[in-house]
Amino acid sequence: MWNKKNRWSLVVFAVIVLLLIGSIFFLWMKANVEVRSIVEEQYQTQQLILTQYVSYSIGELLNERVLLLEVVAQKQQGVPEDLFMSEFETVYEVADIYYVLEFIDVNGTVVSGYPVENVPLGFNLYSNNMTWAFEHVRDTGQVYISEPVSTMEGIFGAYAWVPVFENGQFRGSILGIVSDENIIKQFETTSDSSNYVYIVNDKGMILYDQSATYEKGTNYLDHTDKNDTDRLHILDAQMRGMMGNGKYWQETPDGSEYVLVSYSPVNWYNQRWSVGLTSPGDAVDDIILSVYVKLFTVAAVSVLFILFVSSQVYIILLNWNKTLEREVEKKTRELQESNESLTAVNIKLKELDGLKNEFLSMVSHELKTPLTAMKTSSEFLLEDRCDPAVRNQLLALIVRNVDRQARLVDDLLDISRIESNRMKFNMEPVSLQEVLDHSIENIHRLSESKGVALGVDIPRSLPAVLADRDKLIQIFVNLLNNAVKFTQRAGSVTVLAQESGDNIEVIVSDTGIGIDPSHAEHIFDKFYQIDSTSTRTAGGCGLGLAITKGLVEGMNGSIRVESEPGIGSRFIVTLKKAGI
Numbered sequence: 001m002w003n004k005k006n007r008w009s010l011v012v013f014a015v016i017v018l019l020l021i022g023s024i025f026f027l028w029m030k031a032n033v034e035v036r037s038i039v040e041e042q043y044q045t046q047q048l049i050l051t052q053y054v055s056y057s058i059g060e061l062l063n064e065r066v067l068l069l070e071v072v073a074q075k076q077q078g079v080p081e082d083l084f085m086s087e088f089e090t091v092y093e094v095a096d097i098y099y100v101l102e103f104i105d106v107n108g109t110v111v112s113g114y115p116v117e118n119v120p121l122g123f124n125l126y127s128n129n130m131t132w133a134f135e136h137v138r139d140t141g142q143v144y145i146s147e148p149v150s151t152m153e154g155i156f157g158a159y160a161w162v163p164v165f166e167n168g169q170f171r172g173s174i175l176g177i178v179s180d181e182n183i184i185k186q187f188e189t190t191s192d193s194s195n196y197v198y199i200v201n202d203k204g205m206i207l208y209d210q211s212a213t214y215e216k217g218t219n220y221l222d223h224t225d226k227n228d229t230d231r232l233h234i235l236d237a238q239m240r241g242m243m244g245n246g247k248y249w250q251e252t253p254d255g256s257e258y259v260l261v262s263y264s265p266v267n268w269y270n271q272r273w274s275v276g277l278t279s280p281g282d283a284v285d286d287i288i289l290s291v292y293v294k295l296f297t298v299a300a301v302s303v304l305f306i307l308f309v310s311s312q313v314y315i316i317l318l319n320w321n322k323t324l325e326r327e328v329e330k331k332t333r334e335l336q337e338s339n340e341s342l343t344a345v346n347i348k349l350k351e352l353d354g355l356k357n358e359f360l361s362m363v364s365h366e367l368k369t370p371l372t373a374m375k376t377s378s379e380f381l382l383e384d385r386c387d388p389a390v391r392n393q394l395l396a397l398i399v400r401n402v403d404r405q406a407r408l409v410d411d412l413l414d415i416s417r418i419e420s421n422r423m424k425f426n427m428e429p430v431s432l433q434e435v436l437d438h439s440i441e442n443i444h445r446l447s448e449s450k451g452v453a454l455g456v457d458i459p460r461s462l463p464a465v466l467a468d469r470d471k472l473i474q475i476f477v478n479l480l481n482n483a484v485k486f487t488q489r490a491g492s493v494t495v496l497a498q499e500s501g502d503n504i505e506v507i508v509s510d511t512g513i514g515i516d517p518s519h520a521e522h523i524f525d526k527f528y529q530i531d532s533t534s535t536r537t538a539g540g541c542g543l544g545l546a547i548t549k550g551l552v553e554g555m556n557g558s559i560r561v562e563s564e565p566g567i568g569s570r571f572i573v574t575l576k577k578a579g580i
């Protein structure tokens with residue numbers, strides 16, 4: 001099955017498949033680079049949205065909580081009897097971010113506050129040189145938020161100063177200390193060390209670090225390598241209150257990994273902070289990996305599909321090839337067969353050609369012999385010297401030869417009519433007795449002269465046959481003529497007739513030379529003579545039996561021969577009974 005041709009086509013096929021798979025992998029690798037940047041961009045966009053949400057929420061919270069203090073400070077009745085104590089309690093509970101709320105009177109002394117345990121009552125700013133913010137709000141009339149610091153109360157927080165005026169007169173300041181713990185608890189988030197939130201202010205001071213890497217109050221810039229431009233760039237943008245994404249490389253015990261950062265500003269009165277949200281590059285890698293896995297699955301399925309389809313196509317082509325080969329073999333066989341039959345036809349044609357030549361020479365001979373006899377006789381007669389007896393003999397010879405030629409021409413005309421189906425049959429009920437009598441009478445002279453006995457045995461009750469009377473006579477004259485012709489002196493020729501169902505069989509038998517079985521099947525062919533030399537002596541040119549057969553069959557009958565060389569021959573003619 002795996003011949004050389006098939007092996008080559010398999011190699012070509014394998015190369016095509018490999019090229020196909022190779023190009024798919026190439027395109028896949030190329031797509032990966034793009035996929036990576038797209039996924040990273042998408043990831044950072046999402047992260048930035050989250051950061052914006054966190055920063056916005058923190059900003060809202062802080063501003064809203066300080067606004068509560070502003071509302072308290074702007075009460076119509078001015079400083080109430082209880083020095084804001086009841087409002088402080090309410091705001092403290094509602095706001096939930098203050099460590100303490102205090103009221104500092106115009107002299108800079110803490111005069112009230114809530115919760116009481118956190119209030120340093122009587123503490124005076126002037127005596128402790130802590131008047132800057134107090135005087136600032138007094139002079140500007142604006143809320144002021146101090147930079148977050150570790151306070152004397154022992155917490156890390158920012159001071160919110162809200163001035164109180166009564167009829168345009170400065171009456172003191174409300175002070176709310178916001179602890180970072182309290183802010184953060186509002187945004188309780190879980191984090192692992194790689195994904196965390198941090199907050200810096202506009203000077204780079206770390207206000208909150210969820211990863212607990214850096215201490216609060218320290219400056220991020222101090223922790224950052226001056227050559228780490230990526231990280232410095234991010235920090236710079238944060239300090240300038242911008243919003244955006246960035247990434248930087250970070251050393252880890254296992255080497256280095258890159259960190260994705262999104263940042264968004266928080267504006268809280270005069271304070272400008274920035275929330276940063278970090279994720280490790282691995283997060284993107286994980287997503288990309290899952291994308292890769294999907295892509296690889298698709299690619300693998302595609303490759304398998306291509307392999308499957310290609311193998312199917314290959315099998316179809318192989319089968320097609322085989323079918324073609326089989327078809328070609330079949331056609332070749334058919335061609336050989338038709339070639340053989342052509343050769344056979346050619347041989348037959350050559351045979352026919354030989355027969356034709358034989359026929360021509362035979363016909364010429366048959367025509368020439370009587371002509372020669374007639375010419376010689378005529379010349380004798382012309383000389384007018386012969387006596388009357390000789391003259392009569394010569395004239396009889398001429399007449400015999402004319403008859404012989406006329407018979408030959410009649411035979412030729414008959415065979416041509418039979419073959420072209422132009423022979424007319426005048427079918428009628430015919431008495432076999434009468435026909436055979438007539439035929440025997442016709443042959444009588446010849447049999448007598450040859451010394452061959454003629455006998456007829458026909459039952460009187462034999463029914464008539466459906467036939468053309470004259471043609472029937474022609475048939476039996478022919479058969480009897482042959483029988484006598486091929487029977488030696490003292491032999492005999494007999495005609496028998498018998499019923500056989502709807503038919504009547506007439507058997508012309510002789511005790512003549514017989515016919516060899518190898519010739520028996522050919523003797524009904526036209527121009528066929530077993531021994532042309534003897535035939536020629538006996539006259540005839542091989543047309544007699546062909547005409548006989550044509551006439552018998554033209555009358556819906558049949559003819560066959562049974563013979564044994566040296567014993568004799570039996571020609572059996574089967575005819576239809578009349579009136580059936």
Ligand code: ADP
Pocket residue numbers: 482483484486510512513514515523528529530531535539540541542543544545546569
């Ligand atoms: P022809 O007219 O030359 O006799 P036929 O067609 O009548 O031709 O006969 C064909 C050949 O069949 C003869 O040449 C002869 O050899 C053979 N044949 C015909 N009848 C007989 C017979 N009764 N006995 C032996 N041979 C016969």
